[in-house]
Amino acid sequence: MPVFQTWDEFARAAEKLYLTDPMKVRVVLKYRHCDGSLCIKVTDNAVCLQYKTDQAQDVKKIEKLHGKLMRLMVSKETHSGAMETD
Amino acid sequence: MVLLENDSFLTELTRLFQKCRTSGSVVITLKKYDGRTKPVPRKGHLESFEPADNKCLIRASDGKKKISTVVSTKEVIKFQMAYSNLLRAHMDGLKKKDKKSKSKKTKATQ
Numbered sequence: 453m454p455v456f457q458t459w460d461e462f463a464r465a466a467e468k469l470y471l472t473d474p475m476k477v478r479v480v481l482k483y484r485h486c487d488g489s490l491c492i493k494v495t496d497n498a499v500c501l502q503y504k505t506d507q508a509q510d511v512k513k514i515e516k517l518h519g520k521l522m523r524l525m526v527s528k529e530t531h532s533g534a535m536e537t538d
Numbered sequence: 539m540v541l542l543e544n545d546s547f548l549t550e551l552t553r554l555f556q557k558c559r560t561s562g563s564v565v566i567t568l569k570k571y572d573g574r575t576k577p578v579p580r581k582g583h584l585e586s587f588e589p590a591d592n593k594c595l596i597r598a599s600d601g602k603k604k605i606s607t608v609v610s611t612k613e614v615i616k617f618q619m620a621y622s623n624l625l626r627a628h629m630d631g632l633k634k635k636d637k638k639s640k641s642k643k644t645k646a647t648q
Contacts, residue, residue: 478569485559485631508632515625518568519618525570525594526611 453500462503466494539604544617547607554600555628571595
């Protein structure tokens with residue numbers, strides 16, 4: 453159940469995991485304002501990838517990845533063709 | 539679990555964030571959804587269900603209150619814009635890393 457230290461590795465692993473089985477994968481976002489922490493988890497109930505942060509600069513990255521996965525989920529394509537790289 | 543329209547979901551999500559500013563967490567879950575409304579049938583039974591491919595389910599909770607919404611391809615663009623703005627506006631309690639010290643204004647006080 454790896455917790456990633458770098459955002460890039462996490463983002464790549466998360467997208468890869470999603471593409472292996474879109475129906476199984478879920479993305480969980482947990483924000484605690486009182487602690488000033490944000491945690492994102494991507495799992496297919498077998499593999500679990502996590503990234504935790506307390507840095508404001510990561511909010512944008514996390515929100516972009518979230519949006520990207522959302523768009524992947526609603527698109528009818530079987531694999532992401534032209535995805536803009538962050 | 540309350541299933542809402544996209545706009546109501548965003549409104550309620552704003553409220554969840556506001557409520558949890560002093561304590562507690564907001565948990566948001568995103569998952570691909572194939573539109574099924576009935577449980578998966580047991581083996582041997584025929585599944586007369588056509589899975590839809592263009593929807594996702596978004597859930598949010600503050601530990602007590604739960605809300606959810608379904609977003610499909612037609613709504614995703616509008617929803618995602620509003621949703622991103624919402625996240626960025628509310629997730630502002632994190633540490634800001636400024637390499638340059640903010641004390642640029644070292645004006646001598648008069």
